[in-house]
Amino acid sequence: MKPIARVNDFVVKFANVNGSGSASANGLFARAVLKMGVPVAARNIFPSNIQGLPTWYEVRVVEAGWRGRRGGVDLMVAMNPETWDEDVIEIEPGGYLFYDSTKPLPPSKFREDITVVGMPLTEICSAQYSDARQRQLFKNIIYLGALARLLQIDPEVIEALLAKQYEGKQPLQESNRKAFRMGFDYAAANFKPIGLKVERRDKVGDRIFVDGNNAGALGAVYGGATACAWYPITPSSSLAEAFAKHCQRYRVDPATGRHRYAIVQAEDELASIGMVIGAAWNGARAFTATSGPGVSLMQEFIGLAYFAEIPAVIFDVQRGSPSTGMPTKTQQADLLISAYASHGDTKHVLLFPEDPKECFEMGAQAFDFADRLQTPVFVMMDLDIGMQDWLCDPFTWDDAHRLDRGKVMTADALAAGKDFGRYLDVEGDGIPYRTYPGTHAKRGAYFTRGTSKDRYARYTEDGNAYVDNMQRLLRKFETAKKLLPAPVVQRAAQHTRAGAIWFGSTGAAMAESLTALAAEGIHLDQMRIRAFPFADAVAEFIAEHDHVFVIEQNRDAQMRMLLVNECGIDPGKLIPILHYDGNPVTERFVTREIAEKAHLFNVTPMRKIAR
């Protein structure tokens, strides 16, 4: 087997033990490649555990800039004896295995079709350091040094990163630099460079490396959120924590040191959403961050917000489910429970950011939509976007944009005698006017309730008034279709009768997969859905094609169900491509699945006939 030889296009996977300090060294590796001007797609694959269980970090070095996982591993850095066997199996034929050779392993533990690079890391550390903690931590930096040498990464790049990381902490800076050099020099003396190589390029530009929870939280700041109520749940907790961090920076009154925000860690998700609804009812912009189990708990309140028409923003960072499911794995499986949350006839606005940049943008827009539509808005993220660092275009903001507070009747309008009916459809768009509590001494007060009411917010059990209200809510939903982010369409290079629809983080694999499929002669028109309710363009796109692949990360094809249900689509037209093992969908998976099904459904010949 010929060893793999590739420049700026390979996958390195680090197999570690959780809590061993490897995360910092592995992150340095990814950032070093970026500093070499070469894009990376990095993913932390971690257990629901703080210390002791296996954890992996996968870095795809990819000059082409693809952001999804490719599938397969070219270089395994096997630092966890517990997962050794499965880690070795995962290496591509012709790939490389880097391991700690202090303890000899029998030949049966290796493969013949890979190149093995053994370095006595434990031995080196034991000789160098007397403290057990140091031995563990510096081992990571030492292997980083060796890898830099093996992959021909400029050592000065990593030394600069170390210097920045330990800025102002001279002894740490020096000891880390020394450990790094130790590894680098050992590799220089003992190994030849391998077939995988990082070469300097200028392909990163001004792009930033950021996770979606951080970005979404910043979006909430830019969206004018002043109240955050949340309950810790993986993988969303870091969103609320990032909001706190951003607020410390951007929302402290410089004159008094006092806060232009409030953050409450609630007792549970019911209280979180209750506080959000209370704050939004009272005219503040409020949000919660949660995941599937939290959305389950919030159902009753979400129905109240829908029916009483109160804005609320819910960041749902989806994880493996049902039930407790796979808390540290990713899925797109909360679509149905979010779209139709709560008992009775309800429908809710969903936004589908594709990456952290859109988490920022939609995280800000969500508050405008919620206020404008007076209804809950879900920002449907997932663990893959939320907790992983993605390489994104820098965030931008239009300073001319003003927060859209929607239809709020002022004290002046009330004083002027303007007719106020809380549920009165004045402009025919289904959206009524609201007043903030305390606006006017005599006019504008009303009773907010989850019970049925007439246009003037008076309690009623009259069937006609109830239907009138429910119909208006449907009109409001129609208005939402035109307001929300439109789907993004890209036509295939050649005319085709087949299409592909996807949303959210799946896009990372799609861009690359569609390029690969086109190279195989399978051309697909593409639509990325960005919001629910669906714009009319979605049904039109499906109508234009004989078959449309719907690619999503859940078992039951939830987006496909929504499409069939909301757009009246013949289910036979929509071919599900489903990936739901909890790991982010890979390019190879999508390409293989679509290629197979394309033949099954005659997609390819039909295209040829059409041509």
Place this chain on the structure above:
Amino acid sequence: MTYLTKPKLHHPALPTNALGLTRRDYEGAVSTLCAGCGHDSISAAIIQAFYELAIEPHRVAKLSGIGCSSKTPTYFLGAGHGFNSVHGRMPSVLTGAALANRDLIYLGVSGDGDSASIGLGQFAHVMRRGVNMVYIVENNGVYGLTKGQFSATADRGSKSKRGAANSDEPIDLVQLALVLGASFVARGFSGDKGQLVPLIKAAVAHKGAAFIDVVSPCVAFNNHPGSTKSYDYVRAHNEAVNRLDFMPLREPIVADVPAGGVESVVLHDGGLVRLRKLHAEYDPHDKVGALAYLEAHRAKGEVVTGLLYIDENPTELHDAQNTVEVPLNALGDVELVPGSAALGAFNAALA
């Protein structure tokens, strides 16, 4: 049930308060509760308290959960916004509302089912957080709207109208509120307006979590000899620790101090609560003593009423949050949106 409004016209000679408003300006829609319901007496006490305090009705936000008690905010302070939320979850909605606008007065109205059963968790946490509010539980020991099931405050051994005895320990919300950190804790009786109105006034003036448990007999399902929350039972077993007069800062303080044990409690806003002490040994600043007193009298089957505990310098949620004086809902783009320059710095740090 329809929404009933009362005629707007009233007699020109009706007395007015400091704002020139009549008592009628503090009323709401006509009650749809059963005739003789204790809850209606509590609504009347709330109306009287706010009228006497001369607080503009629209500056009060009334929040409730679900149940007979939670329907009552419709029946008072009609010019204020009301929010009838979901069962047992009023505390969280009130907390959010209080965060959004610290300038309004928050009045939470709940029942024993709403607060002690389904909502016990939220009850506990809203007290812990010290939300600046008045939280009134209209406590009748029974589920009225669903026709007579026991609630968690029903005493062990008390009988339902159908004769079934309650075998579970009761939850005493007053004791819970004390332990959980409420800074104003009182108990009243719907049938004793003379005690209840000053309690509500003092609670409104208190800048922290003020809790009043009001025993409020249910005429339909829990006002019979087997109930410990009937009018007769409470009247016979009421153990009032104090009677009080409340005087806000703006009213001249009257000098006619009655003979006997009187203690003045200065409130945060300068207002005064004068406790006419019926029990010389009772100290409303002693939380441990209050708990012991309550427990001792509970063992004797007595219902202790009055101002049971007050912290005269409470801290509230906004203190803990260190929020700006301007209500959060009044902040605009300039204060809230950092703008493109700040975003440039954010990008640069991650490049």
